[in-house]
Amino acid sequence: MTELKHTPLNATHRALNARMVDFGGWDMPVNYGSQIDEHQAVRGDAGMFDVSHMCVVDFTGARARAFFEYAIANNVGKLQTPGRALYSCLLNEHGGVIDDLIVYFFSDDFFRVVVNAGTAEKDIAWFNRLNAEHGFGLAITPRRDFAIVAVQGPNARAKVWQVLPSARDATEPLKPFNAAQVSVPPYGDLTIARTGYTGEDGFEIIVPAAQVAPFWQALQAAGVRPCGLGARDTLRLEAGMNLYGQDMDEEVSPLDAGLAWTVDLASDRPFVGRDALERDGARQDFVGLILQKENGKAGGVLRAHQKVRTPHGEGEITSGTFSPSMQESIAFARVPKGVRVGDIVQVQIRDKALPASVVKLPFVRNGKVLAA
């Protein structure tokens, strides 16, 4: 057995009595007591997550833009003003998803990417291969000297400014999916991005690893509640956001995973995986499900890999959970084409087939339940 990897906040989590779990080889907090209370803190106030297991990778060189135009599926042309961020899939030649990531544009010779923890090594090898095979000549540098803290919730930005008053002027005008680089003593050079994985407002903040523990403590003193990966999962599911490895992977096309909106087939830009996507098209639909109650009671909880029976054939749940905001069980499912919003489908939970309604994603956004 290999030793679990630690983020720079590991001792901080343990001092807070977090329940730690092995998350893809990382020793991470799943909760600090109640996952549901942490979830509600983010929906109603402000919570923070240690996401330092994710990896910052810097790309420098004159042909950085050309590299991303070739390497990623979303429209890099949207990255025109410094600090602009873009969510994208990284595809293989077969149109399968190697990873999903956020790429930040800072200048034509400096882009920064944040990739998932479990895929980081694979991604970096892939980036290096594309860089070498096509002669882009970039320097590609994984930055394990950084930690990342996501501060999320309706009061998240205000609480960050309490801790970083001098960063307010640079970060208050940021629109969603924009970032600023700010130097704030004693924490050092920070990248503050108005992004997140919860469906709430907030920032994701890249912090020098050596300074992240005092930064976390200052946020906590400002009333930001530490939240674990458990709440992160229920929040992202309610927000209709995919999880790599569960909702899509190298065998799944982004067009079958609800990610067609991130794939730039409108321009004539060639990118890795494009030919396969155009050849195969979308073969399945990706929908939300809400488990129906009978006599006011649900008959279980929707979970990944449960089978979904529809009049058009069989589908499968990719992610499911109990939604603390809705007090119902919700899921994402990949289903045959032809299934429509409003349809009732049957989900096999243990020995029972239970009815679920098909809804449009997301379920919840900015504290409000949208799907019913």
Next chain:
Amino acid sequence: MSNVPADLKYTEEHEWVRTEADGTVTVGITDHAQETLGDIVFLELPAVGKAITVGDAIGVVESVKAASDIYSPVSGEIVAVNEALVDTPDAVNQDAYASWLFKVKLGASASLDKLLDADGYQKLVG
């Protein structure tokens, strides 16, 4: 550290078993189990009258995180289930030992000898 009351018996599947004055046994899940599962949101309990054998999967506890089977710790017949708990499954998180799941009338050949005592269970959960 989990709470492991000295007067109960335990299974390796993290259930507690209490012998009542009338000879029936009451079954629940341990404090360690609720802590590991996290917020509990759904319970499926066996029907009253059901005949059960040690090791049968006879119910389900689901938390926000995961589904987990409840195994029969003894052989016999279900004589009562805690229906009120089905409506407030988070009560298990508040007090696992007050939140009983079901009661069993032991079968003629049933034995509690294989169950762990508090020391044995404490060693199991560390």
